[in-house]
Amino acid sequence: MTSLELLNIRKSYGGTRVLDDVSLEMDDCEFVAFLGPSGSGKSTLLRIIAGLETADAGEVRLAGRRIDQLPPGERNVAMVFQSYALYPHMTVRENMAFGLRNARVPKDEIDARIAQAAEVLEIKDQLDKKPAQMSGGQRQRVAIGRAIVKQPGLFLLDEPLSNLDAALRTRTRVELAQLRRRVAAAVIMVTHDQAEAMTLADRIVVMNERRIQQVGTPMEIYAHPANAFVARFVGSPA
Ligand code: ADP
Numbered sequence: 001m002t003s004l005e006l007l008n009i010r011k012s013y014g015g016t017r018v019l020d021d022v023s024l025e026m027d028d029c030e031f032v033a034f035l036g037p038s039g040s041g042k043s044t045l046l047r048i049i050a051g052l053e054t055a056d057a058g059e060v061r062l063a064g065r066r067i068d069q070l071p072p073g074e075r076n077v078a079m080v081f082q083s084y085a086l087y088p089h090m091t092v093r094e095n096m097a098f099g100l101r102n103a104r105v106p107k108d109e110i111d112a113r114i115a116q117a118a119e120v121l122e123i124k125d126q127l128d129k130k131p132a133q134m135s136g137g138q139r140q141r142v143a144i145g146r147a148i149v150k151q152p153g154l155f156l157l158d159e160p161l162s163n164l165d166a167a168l169r170t171r172t173r174v175e176l177a178q179l180r181r182r183v184a185a186a187v188i189m190v191t192h193d194q195a196e197a198m199t200l201a202d203r204i205v206v207m208n209e210r211r212i213q214q215v216g217t218p219m220e221i222y223a224h225p226a227n228a229f230v231a232r233f234v235g236s237p238a
């Protein structure tokens, strides 16, 4: 089933076009990477899908319904920001519970979801710490945990590995692949790292200069790049 449809999305900031004619369909449980250089509009597109920003033209549909006609509580989407955006004055447990309390999820249910996410992410002994007391990698897990407890149908991850050192990045990459199988949700991961996209995604959306350059499986993109930009960016053999 199609979980997400983008139809001719267009967006400008102050007269400068940053997204032009972006269309895409994505299935339930698919893992899609938005791959492109800095400034190609990846984060903007992710914020539009999350409903945090509106497109100037075009439509975003989630499970067939226009996102601008869905109340926030029914959007069934959770976003992990590049900078984590954890609440600094709250403990890990409070960070994870906050959105659920607002959505009036019963307390027992909140506790159960947090316990389960903490188990999966191996942060059980960190729940009473504040973000400042944790390493970057631990904070990243909390940010992912805060998304998991919402039990969304679609995860949006903005450069989830970019703030981690090389060793932790490799480990977290493996964990994301495992996590993806456990949560049974669709995932969009934004990255500028072609190796990350190649190893994690079912399909890659290559972006450059406001537009989608190519959509395909990692093999298709690597073996049959649609143009010179894609070939260069994913390192296809000449
Ligand atoms: P990416 O995530 O691929 O690096 P972004 O979506 O962050 O790209 O940015 C795309 C373009 O839009 C860039 O030129 C950026 O400077 C611009 N941009 C992004 N957000 C804003 C904003 N809130 N106001 C003005 N310009 C923005």
Ligand code: MG
Residues within 6 Å of the ligand: 042, 043, 044, 190
């Ligand atoms: Mg970005």
